[in-house]
Amino acid sequence: MTDLTPQQLAEACAESMFARDTATQALEMEIVCVSPGRASIAMAVSPRMIQGHGNCHGGYIFTLADSAFAFACNTYNAVTVGAGCTIDYLAPAKLGDRLTAYAVERSRSGRTGIYDVSVENQHGTPIALFRGRSHQVRGTLLPESPEMEASA
Numbered sequence: 001m002t003d004l005t006p007q008q009l010a011e012a013c014a015e016s017m018f019a020r021d022t023a024t025q026a027l028e029m030e031i032v033c034v035s036p037g038r039a040s041i042a043m044a045v046s047p048r049m050i051q052g053h054g055n056c057h058g059g060y061i062f063t064l065a066d067s068a069f070a071f072a073c074n075t076y077n078a079v080t081v082g083a084g085c086t087i088d089y090l091a092p093a094k095l096g097d098r099l100t101a102y103a104v105e106r107s108r109s110g111r112t113g114i115y116d117v118s119v120e121n122q123h124g125t126p127i128a129l130f131r132g133r134s135h136q137v138r139g140t141l142l143p144e145s146p147e148m149e150a151s152a
């Protein structure tokens with residue numbers, strides 16, 4: 001994997017993670033783009049996501065933001081988990097809305113990272129702001145070398 005550019009590495013990490021991420025797949029989320037320290041993920045608000053006030057349940061908005069956070073902090077081929085996060089819901093999302101979560105790395109130092117995620121609807125209306133704190137654990141997402149890939 002040493003011959004990949006940072007952008008190619010980010011894309012390979014996202015592809016590898018998404019293939020195993022049944023939670024993100026089950027909500028029919030789509031990776032719009034990834035780059036080192038950044039990820040954008042989109043999700044349509046479907047009928048099963050609607051809560052008792054007729055709006056999108058916050059848990060689904062949180063999951064969308066959390067997935068964008070996950071893909072952004074795992075763009076360096078180092079297994080990284082979410083250690084903490086907060087969310088503010090700014091405006092309701094409605095049935096049929098297409099929400100996009102934009103995750104941006106604010107800091108990465110040692111094994112800790114801070115990522116801000118903004119969630120917007122298809123009109124660009126801010127729906128939520130999320131901040132995640134990541135923690136790098138041991139392991140890589142991709143095989144380290146063709147030899148390892150062959151023996152996997």
Ligand SMILES: CC(C)(COP(=O)(O)OP(=O)(O)OC[C@H]1O[C@@H](n2cnc3c(N)ncnc32)[C@H](O)[C@@H]1OP(=O)(O)O)[C@@H](O)C(=O)NCCC(=O)NCCSC(=O)Cc1ccccc1
Pocket residue numbers: 066067069070071073079080081082083134135136137138139
């Ligand atoms: C890891 C830490 C955050 C800090 O622990 P510390 O002890 O202070 O630091 P230390 O570095 O020593 O940690 C070593 C420990 O790390 C663990 N570990 C090792 N490998 C893995 C691994 N592959 N996967 C998971 N954990 C792994 C293992 O227990 C190991 O202990 P051991 O050495 O075996 O005894 C811990 O509180 C934790 O696991 N929290 C739950 C995190 C969680 O589940 N978040 C889910 C919600 S976020 C989400 O779903 C979306 C999302 C995805 C991705 C990104 C963003 C968002």
